[in-house]
Amino acid sequence: MPDTFDMNLVQRGARLRRSPYFDATRRHGCRAYTVYNHMFLPSAYDDPVKEYWHLLEHVAVWDVSVERQVEISGRDGFALTQFLTPRDLSKCKLGQGKYVVIVDQDGGIVNDPVLVRLGKNRFWLALADSDVLLFAKGVAAFADLDVEIREPDVSPMQIQGSKAKQVMKALFGPKVLDLGYYFFMETKLDGIPVVVTRTGWTGELGYEIYLCDGSKGDELWEKVMDAGRPYNIRPTGPSDIRRIEAGILNYGADMTLENNPFEVGLGWLVDLDKKADYVGKKALRRIKKEGAKRKLVGVEIHGPRIGYWLPEYWPVHHGGKQVGKLTALTYSPRLEKNIGYAMVPARLSKLGTRISVITPGGERQATVVRRPFVDPSKETPKS
């Protein structure tokens, strides 16, 4: 460590955790990290537009160890997990994954993890940026259930893009091609224990490899790079451009504890008729009955390109006054449009509604449009 003081290193204290792929991401030229679930998230190796096109035309790998897992197991593992989410898990098969929401007693969104069912009573939740481990432990404190709740040694990476199948086949053989969308398999790669899921955060064809032995991060990373070389694989950050095109939400920005699932278009994850009780059931029933008062809508912002990401919430105006806020913004290189999401009063959520966004460079007209912006029926990731 140098004696002189490097400002760029200030954020890198021992408090912030490093992923098993951390050394590999440094070696492969990662140039920016953000912090997510108390851990470094490699966010950029290159210009985001170059990374976007690479994802679409070739294949990208990125470190999402920050999707920390919560493992719920024990005799009452199913009962507790059912209690933690409004989605009815009696319909979740072994070997299947589900996108779920977790809410508090008021129906406020705590997290939107991908859940996988590893056994009758054994589940993993791959988390967005909030401490669901603590929420689940809190719920269990009074629940009088026979459960174990812990963070297992599991660290996902994503392999996404049009050549993802070729890379996965090179790594795992043809059997991996049988995996259906949102299904998974437990396997080994040259002795390294992994779980392979057909999921992702892109709207592209893609997989995640959940590494189950943190000491093997570097080894797994290089095996993926080797297998991907013929397909021009490269490490990138998660593509904000592509996930916004796909209408995917970013917890903490597009939704927080202040929002309920109906506001942000996640009502389909709420089974109000689910027989089992769950946290927030009463509140969600009431909200559904009354109707959501505001909605997260897709917006197209008129005029020249603004930028590729949103540094902070910008105000949304209608009739000369603030009615909401922009939660996501990017510029789609293939649509050649500024696109994003805005939280607006329900009365302003109809397609075609005209609003305006107050950018640092001045007011811009905008139109409420359909979200997702491309491939609404998810034909690409399911292909």
Add this chain to the structure above:
Amino acid sequence: MPDTFDMNLVQRGARLRRSPYFDATRRHGCRAYTVYNHMFLPSAYDDPVKEYWHLLEHVAVWDVSVERQVEISGRDGFALTQFLTPRDLSKCKLGQGKYVVIVDQDGGIVNDPVLVRLGKNRFWLALADSDVLLFAKGVAAFADLDVEIREPDVSPMQIQGSKAKQVMKALFGPKVLDLGYYFFMETKLDGIPVVVTRTGWTGELGYEIYLCDGSKGDELWEKVMDAGRPYNIRPTGPSDIRRIEAGILNYGADMTLENNPFEVGLGWLVDLDKKADYVGKKALRRIKKEGAKRKLVGVEIHGPRIGYWLPEYWPVHHGGKQVGKLTALTYSPRLEKNIGYAMVPARLSKLGTRISVITPGGERQATVVRRPFVDPSKETPKS
């Protein structure tokens, strides 16, 4: 926003919250931010040694809005808060603050907040870096108590250093000087609602001002700067050097959910004879009876200066093999020594024990020494 891509801005997305003082910290030259409780924490304006001496000889102000508050209120507010911490709150007066731990059912540390009692049934917890809001909401989900749990609009700043009393007197008049260590008062500063506490993260004389109206952050900041100008006040980051000298712990680095209070020297926050039940009581009784298997000790690392902060855990060796890890490291400019903390087996925790630390520059001999390194009876902050 520029069209070109600025890597330094990558981490600054809308997902990461900004404090009410954010604009002020930028304006006053903050050069590095880290992320804490999903929020930007201004961590450095200058060289850490210069900031350290300024704190000792003059007075410093820093933005700790990241100490997000959890407010517990309602008819059963006292009962829930008692249930959330091993410390016996029946001994906590109105107007008094307490340093507390919160643990899970296994006795693992969830957080170490400063708690203030605002009313018979109304408490704030000023948090370290974990989502206690979710833990508390989880606990309440099954508790059948009449409580409200929320994050209020409250954002602390710290005024710390030898001239802190003069600055506080200039701001609030002589009444503020009557505040005892860990007591607080609710007041207004030119109409801005605040809570003033006699607490801090330095071991120096100091106060915190909890701003209770986020829209007034800039105004409060400039009032503090104005009042502090005659005393040479300057904004700094939290001083890792000074907090390590004082033996103060940093949650996430020196202790995590994997540690119990007895291991890290926080056994004095555990009232095993407390009449009321609380989360973790059974586990803590068992751990106390069996004795902690490892201990966090103060260490002095021999040889020339290593550096002012620890980028990641370094291994601690004894008898030629790894027995633990270093969790904190700095160089004390006044002791002229490398000091820090190490987690070691209990048998190696006796003062004077020789261990070694594997630094990136090679192995260094070290000695287990008393923690805190200066002012063990806290005469300075209580003065």
